[in-house]
Structure formats: C-alpha cells, structure tokens
Amino acid sequence: MAKPNKKGPVRTVLISCQQCKSPIFKYRKGGKGALVKCFIERIVEDMTVKPCHCPGCDQEFARETLIRGTPAYKMIGGKVHMK
Template sequence: MAKPNKKQPTKTVEIFCSKCKQQLFKYRKGGKGSLVKCFKERIVDDYTTTPCYCPNCGIEFARDTLVRGTPAFKMIGGKVTMK
C-alpha cells in the first residue's frame, strides 16, 4: 500500500473528547470524511499527557497502531469530535 502524502494538508482541525469536551489535538486533516485515524506526523499540537487517553476524564479514545507503515492513532468510534 502507498504511504501518506509527504506534503502536509493545509486544513487544521481541533479534536475534542466527546465525553468532557477537553481538547486533545490540533491536527492537519486531509479530505472531507470522518476522522478514522490520526497520523502522528500530522499532529500540530498535542494536549494529552498519556497517549490515547483523555487528560481530563481518562477514557481511551484511540489505539496506537501502524497504518501503511506509518505510526498513527486509530480512533475509537464515538469517542472524539472535531471542529
């Protein structure tokens, strides 16, 4: 499979916890679909203390994985929202 594009997308979105509305990431998202995964190299600002866990309420919102050979967070459905 192909690797993600080297050129970073210009559109940034803010990712929040669905339960407590705590901001988790500022992320460079490509495309207009829903948020399924976050490539670690595209995260602009990381507001979490422990990877994949909300710093405020402590729920697990993602899983650490490799997607197309690149480190990424795979989002758990319904745990995060984006603006």
C-alpha cells in the first residue's frame, strides 16, 4: 500500500475538543470529508501535554495506531471539532 504524501496538503485546520473547546492541533488536512484520522507527520502545531488527551479536560479524543505503515491518531467519533 502507498504511504501518505509527506508534504501533504496545504490547507490547515484547527482541531479542538468538542467538550471544553480547547485547541488540540493545527493539522494539514486533505479532502473535504470528516476527520477520521490524523497522520502524526502532518501535525503542524501540537498543543497536547499527554498524547491523545485533551489539554483542557484530559478526555481521550483518539487512539494511537499505524495506518498504511505510518504512525497516526485514529479519532474517536464526536470527541473533536474541526474548523
């Protein structure tokens, strides 16, 4: 299987916690669909203290996994908001 493009898309989105609205990531997202996964190499700015946990309310919003051989965060449905 093909690996994701390292440079990736140009469009940057802000990902925040659905519950407490605190910012989590700035991420280079491709496509128009919902946020299902975040490739770690595409994260521009990481505001978390503990991986996969919100810095504001400490709620788990994702799980670490390998997708196509690349480290990524698999989002838990309804835990994050994307702008």
